[in-house]
Amino acid sequence: MSGMKTVSAAWMLMLLAMSAAAQQGEPHAGHGAQTPEAGDHAGHGTQIPETGHHAAHGPAHDEPLPAPGAPPAAAFSGPPHAADRVYGTAAMAEAREHMQMEHGAMKSYGVLFDRLEVPIGDGRAGPVWEAQAWYGGDLDKLRIRSEGDSSSGGGADDAEVQALWSRAITTWFDVQAGLRYDWSEGPDRAHLVLGLAGLMPYRFELDGAVFVSDEGDLSARFEADYDLLITQRLILQPAAEVEIALQEVPELRLGRGFNGVELGLRLRYEVAPEFAPYAGLEWERKLGQTADLARLEGDRRQDLSVVAGVSFWF
Numbered sequence: 339m340s341g342m343k344t345v346s347a348a349w350m351l352m353l354l355a356m357s358a359a360a361q362q363g364e365p366h367a368g369h370g371a372q373t374p375e376a377g378d379h380a381g382h383g384t385q386i387p388e389t390g391h392h393a394a395h396g397p398a399h400d401e402p403l404p405a406p407g408a409p410p411a412a413a414f415s416g417p418p419h420a421a422d423r424v425y426g427t428a429a430m431a432e433a434r435e436h437m438q439m440e441h442g443a444m445k446s447y448g449v450l451f452d453r454l455e456v457p458i459g460d461g462r463a464g465p466v467w468e469a470q471a472w473y474g475g476d477l478d479k480l481r482i483r484s485e486g487d488s489s490s491g492g493g494a495d496d497a498e499v500q501a502l503w504s505r506a507i508t509t510w511f512d513v514q515a516g517l518r519y520d521w522s523e524g525p526d527r528a529h530l531v532l533g534l535a536g537l538m539p540y541r542f543e544l545d546g547a548v549f550v551s552d553e554g555d556l557s558a559r560f561e562a563d564y565d566l567l568i569t570q571r572l573i574l575q576p577a578a579e580v581e582i583a584l585q586e587v588p589e590l591r592l593g594r595g596f597n598g599v600e601l602g603l604r605l606r607y608e609v610a611p612e613f614a615p616y617a618g619l620e621w622e623r624k625l626g627q628t629a630d631l632a633r634l635e636g637d638r639r640q641d642l643s644v645v646a647g648v649s650f651w652f
Contacts, residue, residue, distance in 0.1 A: 455647025511536030593627020
């Protein structure tokens with residue numbers, strides 16, 4: 339009994355000693371030693387030296403890159419088109435020709451009647467037209483354009499036809515050059531034409547041209563229109579046209595400067611993409627000296643018409 343008391347007393351003394359040592363901050367093997375400074379513990383590795391940073395990101399920036407070597411001579415020993423060796427030169431030549439056709443080398447054509455209408459309310463009963471046809475590729479086209487109006491008797495009051503070479507100079511614009519011929523109540527005229535046509539930002543269509551007549555008269559015309567989609571089939575189209583002349587041409591009753599403006603607003607319904615009837619308003623106004631010449635001749639200086647017509651292409 340006395341032996342058990344002696345062992346218990348020894349254990350108590352040991353526990354008290356351990357408790358006192360822990361309170362004094364002495365290390366104990368059961369709980370590990372005091373944490374060493376950063377980088378000195380084997381479990382966290384050593385500190386990365388400065389050169390190790392450059393090693394992780396490749397060579398220093400001031401070190402020159404090795405010069406690329408020339409391709410080996412064997413790289414040019416085969417045919418110009420590697421597929422010829424597998425499928426044969428004749429078969430691949432035909433395939434390449436078809437591919438070029440599908441990517442812009444093919445020719446296309448079309449005929450567009452942008453306006454074929456009858457004005458109502460200005461005393462004219464004859465049709466008014468604006469049409470064009472084209473043939474060619476993506477870069478070069480031949481364009482034939484015509485516009486004018488006729489009287490109720492069937493004769494042409496004012497008409498013109500243009501034959502133009504059209505060349506794409508950007509993705510959105512073509513430069514055009516060619517000839518124009520006019521029929522009117524006065525003397526006929528032939529003109530040289532230089533113009534620019536295309537699509538502006540926000541899908542405004544722009545068409546401008548400068549004309550030099552066979553009499554040396556210089557004039558210009560600028561047209562713009564915009565398709566406002568009310569629905570996928572119902573489309574409202576505002577349009578504007580301005581004409582300018584550098585010289586006065588009395589025999590054609592044209593003055594110098596701004597001699598005319600036309601504003602139109604047409605609402606069309608596309609029964610099919612190729613066919614669309616429409617109705618709208620057309621306002622024409624002679625300006626400047628041209629208006630003065632019209633007044634002296636007893637002609638009207640402005641007209642407002644209700645129009646109805648159809649637009650189609652094929």
